[in-house]
Amino acid sequence: MAQDEDELIRLALEQFPDGVVVADAHDHVVTLNAQARLIRGSRSDGGIAFPLFFGSSVSEDVEQGLGALRTGVAQEFSVVEGDPSTGRVYEHRCVSVKTPEGTYAGTTVTSHDVTDRQLQDARQEPRVRGLQQQVAALQDELPERFVGGMITLVDALEARDRYTRGHSTRVAFLAGKVARRVLGHAADVAEIELAARLHDIGKVAVPDRLLDKPSSLTPEEVVIMDTHPLVGESILRPIAQLHNVATIIRNHHERWDGAGYPDGLSAEHIPVGSRILALADTFDAMTSQRPYRRSLPAAEAREEIARHLGTQFDPTIGQIFLDMISTGEILSEDQLHSEAG
Known part of the structure; x- marks a missing residue:
């Protein structure tokens, strides 16, 4: 039964229409769904910041936002970024994940296409x-x-x-x-x-x-x-x-x-x-x-x-x-x- 539930969760995440990325406290990507892979160009490396920018470096806003999540100053932040290679525009919502004791454990990023x-x-x-x-x-x-x-x-x-x-x-x-x-x-x-x-x-x-x-x-x-x-x-x-x-x-x-x-x-x-x-x-x-x-x-x-x-x-x-x-x-x-x- 537990295995069936795990499979259902995996399928739901994989088929979710928005990109979803989960990273640990060291910004290493733990999992990402199909839409997130599409946005990232099928890449899974580059850390949690990768899906939040399409230039040569992480934007200052993203760096500051991720820093605020790690230190507990903020619980979430959002950025809107455009992908020049596709012309699509995405709103990325970054939310901190915490342990039951309140310790920062990682970050989830949902990427919603807001081009229209x-x-x-x-x-x-x-x-x-x-x-x-x-x-x-x-x-x-x-x-x-x-x-x-x-x-x-x-x-x-x-x-x-x-x-x-x-x-x-x-x-x-x-x-x-x-x-x-x-x-x-x-x-x-x-x-x-x-x-x-x-x-x-x-x-x-x-x-x-x-x-x-x-x-x-x-x-x-x-x-x-x-x-x-x-x-x-x-x-x-x-x-x-x-x-x-x-x-x-x-x-x-x-x-x-x-x-x-x-x-x-x-x-x-x-x-x-x-x-x-x-x-x-x-x-x-x-x-x-x-x-x-x-x-x-x-x-x-x-x-x-x-x-x-x-x-x-x-x-x-x-x-x-x-x-x-x-x-x-x-x-x-x-x-x-x-x-x-």
Whole structure:
């Protein structure tokens, strides 16, 4: 039985789609699978560092990383290296192996082919870089002109799809109403309204095929879509007057319970503007039709948000938002009991 289990483990390792290398504490390779041999050019010599570089010497980053594993300063590190002989790009994740007593015993390296991801990033980069160059050119001009240009861009993005047309305008209206009730400070309210107006600007880096997809996104596509808050922040961050706006946009998909993205912030650690924007954005999304689902009546969307107070949404601000809907401060009684268009 033990022999059968050993054979199963050997076969699983050999057939694993990523390269796997195991080395001892002296960097001598103990075992490597078929994919690792392919990456290494069928070589098993050269020590653990060999699969981490394709030049004439080990890179300084790799040397430092391996040294940190040996001394216990770090438990793992990753490097991305390209193989000029094949044109493939690999992400190597190096993890230390320790004995039950905590002594360094060796290193495992998994090598994942990220060539396609790198190419996709390279295709997106010119779009982001071009927009950032536009931002830099406008830095010396009036902030109003820059903001106007960004709003025009958002409107152009939304106008491509009848399902999202006007989304940012509606979200800004809702967020502004709640911000005035919660904060009352004109400057803070203005920043939150502007962040709401521009919160989807980062989607300029999302491929059109995802923005226009008439069905739900795959898990891989969701990962790409989820980059838009970070891209939005990177576009606005160079403008000093928009630092707070950029931060609100970065964190508008965080959750009260810490399960959001991109930073996993929770509760009061989430900027208040981001908490308000999350409510407004979600409410408008639920009450707007999408090609892959119907819109919810405002009353049903209100109930859905109520169910997620304290998990997805700030319970205090969320209750204020719901009360404002119920009293008609945000929506009329007719709107509350009708389908949103």
